[in-house]
Amino acid sequence: MEQIQRYDDEVTVLAGTPAADAMRPEAPYRRFTAWCAGVVAAGVLLVVGIVAVVDPYHLYGLVDSPRLNHVKPLPEQYREQIKLAQAEAVRPDVILLGNSRAEVGLDPDSPLLAARGRGAYNMGMSGTKLTVSERMYAKLRADAAPASTAVIGVEFLDFLVSPNSRLEPAPVQAPSPWQWRFDTLFSIKSLTDALRTVRLQKAADPETMTQRGQTPLRDYNRYARTEGYYAIFQQKARDNAKAVLKKPHNLFVAGTDSSESIGRLRALLDTMARDRTDVHLVIYPYHAQLMAMFEDAGLLGTMDEWKRVLVREADAARARHPDARISVWDFSGYGDMRCERIPAPGDTRSVTRWYWEAGHFKSTLGDLMLQRILGGDGTFGVRLTADGLDANRQRIAAERAQCAGTYPDVFAGASDLVAVARASTP
Known part of the structure; x- marks a missing residue:
């Protein structure tokens, strides 16, 4: 008992001390x-x-x-x-908008822009339509400042709609600022x-995005060295043939003179006109192979009508905003660089100068476009007006005849690919 009492007394004395804890x-x-x-x-x-x-x-x-x-x-x-x-x-002075064709081919670090002291940013996004361009520009002008110049790539295929399509795009659930900031x-x-x-x-020729938003497809150089440009063109051409055949031939929703893409274009032109932004709408320089696919799919007539719609919308925007500066540039056709020869199968040494494949042009061609748009130099590309649409159609017809005479294989190959895609379509 005495030992137990002594233990209890020790515990009592130690209570509350570090030793007890x-x-x-x-x-x-x-x-x-x-x-x-x-x-x-x-x-x-x-x-x-x-x-x-x-x-x-x-x-x-x-x-x-x-x-x-x-x-x-x-x-x-x-x-x-x-x-x-x-x-x-x-806070760019010049913004470049559009889908992957603009994201790949228009270089915001182009010497042309640098020489003019004009900071640029490529806001092009692969797989997107004008809805995204409009949303991104609205956010940019609200958080930074309106651009003084905008080069907007407009995609012909995105304007093709079923007559029963919706006029308004479906709402987009964007991540909250804290969410994406935390995740990144x-x-x-x-x-x-x-x-x-x-x-x-x-790494040699890695897949990358530059500090000013361009995705230059340098990784394609690796594929070209191992497989050749022919393999790159053919892989993309098979996808293009399937995509072209699935497209409807309509530009408008039934009972209207509009569609989602036309509506977004109007809204974007109105916003930029109020900002006094110098706007350049750009019709992409599709390679002759892709143009031949449009032809085989019966889309060239719709393409002509689409160009008329673009000019109409630009004229209407200038009527709503008398001080607006809006131009429509057509770089499509079959001539010159657009009829660039595709290297032969198995050729891993030849390098194309103007195109990665039929749908994506290189920045060497993009620089000529920027030079024509911003500097007024060169003969590549035509500034479209309502009075010049017929002459532009004749230009393209003459280019097609010349390309077909010097490079008939590009038309025969495109027809074969479209035929295979049509046969495999249920």
């Missing part, structure tokens, strides 16, 4: 929990630090090193949000892209 069974768990929390916090800080320093999405600009992070990977998610954040930081700073994907960025510095 150490004797409690929950003490080791507290230390373990604190250690785990410290490890997690250190891990979070490490991931955030790596992503912020390597900066795979051009969002922070803390370091720019050729050995670490100068070349960035092409973002696989949140590309619209990333591009907007980059454009807002640049702290996530497995952002960490993976940061590590991928480091590896890209030693």
